[in-house]
Amino acid sequence: MELFEKLxxxxxxxxxxxxCASSGAPKRKAAxxxxxxxxxxGICHAYTPDGRCVSLLKxxxxxxxLFDCAYCINRRSSNVRRARFSVDEVVRLTVxxxxxxxxxxxxxSSGIIRSADYTMEQLMLxxxxxxxxxxxxxxxxxxxxxxxxxxxxxxxxxxxxRMSINLELPTAASLAKLAPExxxxxxxxxxxxxxxRIAEARExxxxxxxxxxxxxxxxxxDATTDTELLTASATLYQRxxxxxxxxxxxxxxxxxxxxxxxxxxxxxxxxRLYQADWLLRNYAFSVSEIAACSNDNMLDLEIDPKxxxxxxxxxxxxxxxxxxxxxMLLRVPGLxxxxxxxxxxxxxxxxxxxxxxxxxxxxxxxxxxxLITADHRxxxxxxxxxxxxxxxxxxxxxxx
Amino acid sequence: xxxxxxxxxxxxxxxxxxxxxxxxxxxxxAPCDAVWQTAAAPSLFDGPSPENAxxxxxxxxxxxxxxxxxxxxxxxxxxxxxxxxxxxTQGERSLLEIASDPLVYRLxxxxxxxxxxxxxxxxxxxxxxxxxxxxxxxxxxFEPDHYIxxxxxxxxxxxxxxxxxxxxxxxxxxxWNREALTLGPPGERSDAPESDDLEAGWGVYYASTFxxxxxxxxxxxxxxxxxxxxxxxxxxxxxxxxxxxxxxxESVMTKAPAPPRKKDPAKAVAAMHDGDVRTLADxxxxxxxxxxFVPGGKRAVLGEGPLSPxxxxxxxxxxxxxxxxxxxxxxxxxxxxxxxxxEAGIARDACYLTNAVKHFKYEQRGKRRLxxxxxxxxxxxxxxxxxxxxxxxRPSLIVALGATAVLALTDKALPITKVRGPAMFxxxxxxxxxxxxxxxxxxxxxxxxxxxxxxxADLAHAxxxxxxxxxxxx
Numbered sequence: 001m002e003l004f005e006k007l008x009x010x011x012x013x014x015x016x017x018x019x020c021a022s023s024g025a026p027k028r029k030a031a032x033x034x035x036x037x038x039x040x041x042g043i044c045h046a047y048t049p050d051g052r053c054v055s056l057l058k059x060x061x062x063x064x065x066l067f068d069c070a071y072c073i074n075r076r077s078s079n080v081r082r083a084r085f086s087v088d089e090v091v092r093l094t095v096x097x098x099x100x101x102x103x104x105x106x107x108x109s110s111g112i113i114r115s116a117d118y119t120m121e122q123l124m125l126x127x128x129x130x131x132x133x134x135x136x137x138x139x140x141x142x143x144x145x146x147x148x149x150x151x152x153x154x155x156x157x158x159x160x161x162r163m164s165i166n167l168e169l170p171t172a173a174s175l176a177k178l179a180p181e182x183x184x185x186x187x188x189x190x191x192x193x194x195x196x197r198i199a200e201a202r203e204x205x206x207x208x209x210x211x212x213x214x215x216x217x218x219x220x221x222d223a224t225t226d227t228e229l230l231t232a233s234a235t236l237y238q239r240x241x242x243x244x245x246x247x248x249x250x251x252x253x254x255x256x257x258x259x260x261x262x263x264x265x266x267x268x269x270x271x272r273l274y275q276a277d278w279l280l281r282n283y284a285f286s287v288s289e290i291a292a293c294s295n296d297n298m299l300d301l302e303i304d305p306k307x308x309x310x311x312x313x314x315x316x317x318x319x320x321x322x323x324x325x326x327x328m329l330l331r332v333p334g335l336x337x338x339x340x341x342x343x344x345x346x347x348x349x350x351x352x353x354x355x356x357x358x359x360x361x362x363x364x365x366x367x368x369x370x371l372i373t374a375d376h377r378x379x380x381x382x383x384x385x386x387x388x389x390x391x392x393x394x395x396x397x398x399x400x
Numbered sequence: 401x402x403x404x405x406x407x408x409x410x411x412x413x414x415x416x417x418x419x420x421x422x423x424x425x426x427x428x429x430a431p432c433d434a435v436w437q438t439a440a441a442p443s444l445f446d447g448p449s450p451e452n453a454x455x456x457x458x459x460x461x462x463x464x465x466x467x468x469x470x471x472x473x474x475x476x477x478x479x480x481x482x483x484x485x486x487x488x489t490q491g492e493r494s495l496l497e498i499a500s501d502p503l504v505y506r507l508x509x510x511x512x513x514x515x516x517x518x519x520x521x522x523x524x525x526x527x528x529x530x531x532x533x534x535x536x537x538x539x540x541x542f543e544p545d546h547y548i549x550x551x552x553x554x555x556x557x558x559x560x561x562x563x564x565x566x567x568x569x570x571x572x573x574x575x576w577n578r579e580a581l582t583l584g585p586p587g588e589r590s591d592a593p594e595s596d597d598l599e600a601g602w603g604v605y606y607a608s609t610f611x612x613x614x615x616x617x618x619x620x621x622x623x624x625x626x627x628x629x630x631x632x633x634x635x636x637x638x639x640x641x642x643x644x645x646x647x648x649x650e651s652v653m654t655k656a657p658a659p660p661r662k663k664d665p666a667k668a669v670a671a672m673h674d675g676d677v678r679t680l681a682d683x684x685x686x687x688x689x690x691x692x693f694v695p696g697g698k699r700a701v702l703g704e705g706p707l708s709p710x711x712x713x714x715x716x717x718x719x720x721x722x723x724x725x726x727x728x729x730x731x732x733x734x735x736x737x738x739x740x741x742x743e744a745g746i747a748r749d750a751c752y753l754t755n756a757v758k759h760f761k762y763e764q765r766g767k768r769r770l771x772x773x774x775x776x777x778x779x780x781x782x783x784x785x786x787x788x789x790x791x792x793x794r795p796s797l798i799v800a801l802g803a804t805a806v807l808a809l810t811d812k813a814l815p816i817t818k819v820r821g822p823a824m825f826x827x828x829x830x831x832x833x834x835x836x837x838x839x840x841x842x843x844x845x846x847x848x849x850x851x852x853x854x855x856x857a858d859l860a861h862a863x864x865x866x867x868x869x870x871x872x873x874x
Contacts, residue, residue: 204778
């Protein structure tokens with residue numbers, strides 16, 4: 001099979017992985033004779049018409065697979081066309097694409113062939129060859145196979161910037177039904193191992209998956225509620241200090257299994273989960289606070305979870321921009337962490353009027369009903385029955 | 401005061417602006433009296449030369465903002481920046497903390513626009529390869545919004561240090577020959593190559609990674625505005641991808657799940673579950689081929705001795721001699737161990753000898769290779785191999801020699817003096833004693849002799865425990 005033909009198959013096979021981040025790696029420059037750098041922040045080198053960023057060359061080493069996970073297009077019982085790259089082919093594609101500035105680096109995953117160990121070793125060899133023989137200093141994300149022997153994970157961590165193990169389904173029952181070869185306990189054990197190694201290496205100033213580990217859960221392939229998903233994420237963030245949890249709305253796939261629901265979930269559900277996840281990580285929200293403003297443990301699809309919380313807790317508003325504490329300003333719909341920091345900094349020097357706040361946030365209109373400024377006090381606004389309609393951004397529904 | 405006019409070089413003339421601002425501030429010229437212009441000619445100053453004016457002391461944030469905003473295309477940028485400097489030097493030192501101030505707001509928006517332009521340039525520059533005899537060059541054509549050419553150079557040098565490349569733009573060009581960067585005159589699109597042999601492959605990737613079930617054109621155009629498209633080959637595929645997306649999704653949704661065409665690879669699945677390492681030879685092959693987890697020796701020094709021995713000894717790591725000879729416990733500490741074993745009535749050949757860490761960790765100091773203690777994290781990297789090794793070797797009793805071995809066997813850092821004696825490890829019954837190298841390091845001769853006698857006594861104790869353990873197992 002010709003190289004680009006393989007590329008078509010193995011890129012299509014990898015596209016259901018939502019993660020594409022190329023951030024979080026320590027800043028690096030190409031050494032003498034080497035190729036590549038990392039800036040700390042990620043770079044998206046193109047966008048496909050699905051609005052998603054193309055940052056890394058995201059491919060599978062092979063889509064032959066001995067596992068039979070119902071949600072996956074590459075499961076062994078699928079009729080999808082198969083292909084396999086050699087280690088050298090992946091290395092060559094990565095280097096040549098990189099030289100033309102198409103990509104930030106490589107995101108390599110694989111179907112399980114022969115054994116988990118054999119497959120993990122092949123992934124590790126690609127990363128090692130890139131680093132060692134090509135002095136490649138770009139970003140490398142390796143998908144980690146939790147069933148592989150621990151020493152292979154240890155070895156892979158020497159070369160990768162980020163490693164990830166996909167949880168895919170957060171409950172044991174769903175795993176048993178849809179991914180019979182996987183076990184939640186094995187996945188957790190591997191995440192735990194990786195967490196311990198990453199923490200030790202940071203302490204000892206050694207290199208081991210410096211950008212941390214992330215995971216992905218599939219949304220809508222089983223009956224798991226949003227509250228259950230967020231609870232699982234909160235646990236992962238806490239126990240294993242994950243950098244990110246990615247939510248991937250289950251996509252209709254060719255050669256689907258009959259175990260799957262016939263319809264894909266609305267993409268906006270995935271979007272709301274990301275927003276809620278963001279609130280957990282950066283805005284000190286708890287899962288129970290978010291769950292309390294969900295409907296039957298499912299997030300409101302029409303308004304974002306922060307607005308949902310504000311509408312449910314109107315008694316906490318309005319907040320005075322000139323005196324309110326940071327924690328409460330962060331709860332105001334429309335105010336992000338950057339806007340709040342700017343407010344805190346500016347109000348040390350000036351009494352802020354509405355006109356000032358308008359320059360500190362781009363969504364003053366949304367925030368106004370919840371804010372008191374030097375020249376504005378929302379009159380009974382928070383009591384209005386139609387507040388939800390007034391503040392819900394009209395584009396919310398057409399967002400995706 | 402009469403208006404003072406300053407003419408700066410076209411583009412981002414940071415040096416010219418800096419000099420001019422110094423002169424104006426020194427002369428006490430208010431912003432409303434300064435007129436800023438640009439021309440292709442070098443900087444011109446109206447009035448006394450500012451060469452000798454003192455530098456202006458500014459907060460770092462102000463300096464950074466100036467550096468960024470001079471790249472902006474807005475002709476008012478210098479006037480705005482001068483107003484900022486004026487206000488900061490006239491008592492408003494914390495001005496930048498007030499993002500709600502109209503001037504700060506405007507300058508920050510300009511800086512943001514420049515930052516975005518830089519970011520998009522880093523992202524969307526597309527090099528095309530030009531092959532020349534035995535070498536290659538990469539050339540790109542790009543059209544930035546602002547005067548960011550010089551500001552962007554560092555990024556491309558850091559990233560493509562080992563390549564020869566040129567970036568041509570309507571505002572100037574950058575050339576890198578793997579050693580030095582040259583700034584050149586503006587280029588033309590036609591100066592860059594028309595195609596690249598790999599563009600087709602990139603197009604294949606772009607089209608294949610697109611998910612037709614998630615079309616979101618607005619988001620794509622927000623992040624990758626159309627103005628960039630003409631210099632990005634992959635964007636030619638967008639119309640076709642969008643046209644076919646609907647029907648592709650429909651065909652997926654309406655097609656009933658098909659029964660698998662191939663028969664279930666039951667044998668391969670069984671073999672996969674059975675893929676565990678079973679023999680010492682297999683394990684040793686893995687360890688030998690793997691990379692060291694410690695800086696230093698490249699050669700793995702493997703365990704040595706018979707399977708199912710009554711005693712297995714676990715040391716710290718190979719030393720200089722072990723690394724050279726490729727065998728465990730052959731250096732000074734190993735020789736001492738051999739002697740002590742003999743005195744305790746143990747045949748070295750009948751024991752299995754290995755180390756917690758399989759590579760010699762050292763620091764090169766002149767001609768000498770100085771032993772370095774492995775960190776806890778490094779020991780844990782090797783732990784899985786040791787566990788597997790002991791599982792295969794199956795000794796009656798495992799003797800941990802020293803703290804590193806104890807850490808490897810228990811996953812806990814325990815002081816030898818507290819835990820010396822019989823122990824229970826994850827891998828089976830054990831015994832903890834000191835590492836023979838500890839005996840070598842004792843400065844005082846009589847202490848050395850006492851410690852040696854205690855060590856021999858420990859070994860004899862371990863031997864009797866191993867005999868009991870074996871009898872118990874039988």
